[in-house]
Amino acid sequence: MDREQNGRNLTQQLVHTLGAAIASGRYKVGEGLPSEAHLCEEFGISRSATREAIKMLTAKGLISSRPRQGIRVQPRETWNMFDPDVLGWILRGQPTLEMLKEFLQLRVAIEQEAAALAAEDQDRPKIAAIGAALRRMKDAEEGLGDSVDADIAFHISILKATNNPFYMQLSSFIETALRVSIRFTNRIKGVETASYKNHKRLYDAIDQGNVRAARKASDTMQIEALELIKSELANKVA
Amino acid sequence: MDREQNGRNLTQQLVHTLGAAIASGRYKVGEGLPSEAHLCEEFGISRSATREAIKMLTAKGLISSRPRQGIRVQPRETWNMFDPDVLGWILRGQPTLEMLKEFLQLRVAIEQEAAALAAEDQDRPKIAAIGAALRRMKDAEEGLGDSVDADIAFHISILKATNNPFYMQLSSFIETALRVSIRFTNRIKGVETASYKNHKRLYDAIDQGNVRAARKASDTMQIEALELIKSELANKVA
């Protein structure tokens, strides 16, 4: 194993190496990974480090480990899909259009309601943070700063403005999903899709506490992207 | 530590003991847990077992561990709230009304869209499974079987009918949230709140592929509960 990989320690490195391998399907569900002893040899590290990596992957639901049975890949239903690492491993591979659609179907649900909650909650400092993110998007349109980062920051700031820890916790999920989606849609359309106008409409609705308008603005933004992907999917099949 | 705790091995036991302690707030965020060596002594187990438990909790985002700094409780934002274990530890404690409200706010988003997706997708076998769960609810009303279990099975079957792995993965989240919520609302109202009629309306909408009606039926079911909790919250404050 490449011991220079980032600043991570051995255990972390192995976790990411194996996690990515499992997510990519290199090890099939149900089948076994190499045994503990075999992994040590393969990566040239001690049993402690290996076992700790195995335990971390177990905690994320990717594998199980029992005496005499060995280490097995668990069915995907038990994977902690909302764990940022797991999500990253899945997406880092080859995100299929199908997968992108599934992401967006969840984003539609989450972000729409988040916008509504933010509008309802009226936490002024946090709404100000949304405004700041909006300005960053405008700046980005004029070449100042990265537009993808600004776009993501905007969406995250809305989640934070819900003051609901569950929505806040979805930040990393949304961030990952969004980054992949944006890259993908930009590739399809050949242009940047982030539209300042749509985002401003959403911000204004939240700022004014207009729950219904906030929900609608969020919905509008996402349905576009979802339709795009669905039509791409249809093309692929045809 | 009680070595007879379930069939779990030492590491698992320690994970659950510490996880529950952290979630309950026994160890404050930012502050340190006892050091590795101290934990070994306290629970009478070896360093390997202790370290593996620490790694599992790290993987779930509850703690961090660095040389010379020790083991620290991470801020709640980094906890994997959607990990069934973490969620269980949080709820097993004393779920506050506030927390219940937050759950429900997420359920509203998820289940509403899930119902819409199920109606749109029209996966007949899975819709049949929703019908079966509905019948179990009816039976439960007549004293055959547990009504809470039947209620939960109904909601889970809708998630499965979306054919979207992200929604499916939320099953355990919804199950936990639902079980706690039902117990709570029943206590408040002094009666069973599961209403067969509402659930049937939702099933019919999905069965007929009526996306709009499905969304609305799901929404109606949950807004009721949310309003109940909100008014309880208002009472408490007053």
Add this chain to the structure above:
DNA sequence: GAGTGAATATTCATATGATAAATCTACACA
């Protein structure tokens, strides 16, 4: 006195070897 940097001590990280526990497999036996 303030700031800088080296020495120190503490704590986690890794390695290794030994033993225990779990459980699958196969074989002998009824």
Add this chain to the structure above:
DNA sequence: TGTGTAGATTTATCATATGAATATTCACTC
């Protein structure tokens, strides 16, 4: 054919030693 037992394999746990990282302290310089 079914059942129980012995053996083999693999993870689980323990114990101990050494390495690496870093917060703290304190002496030193300006």
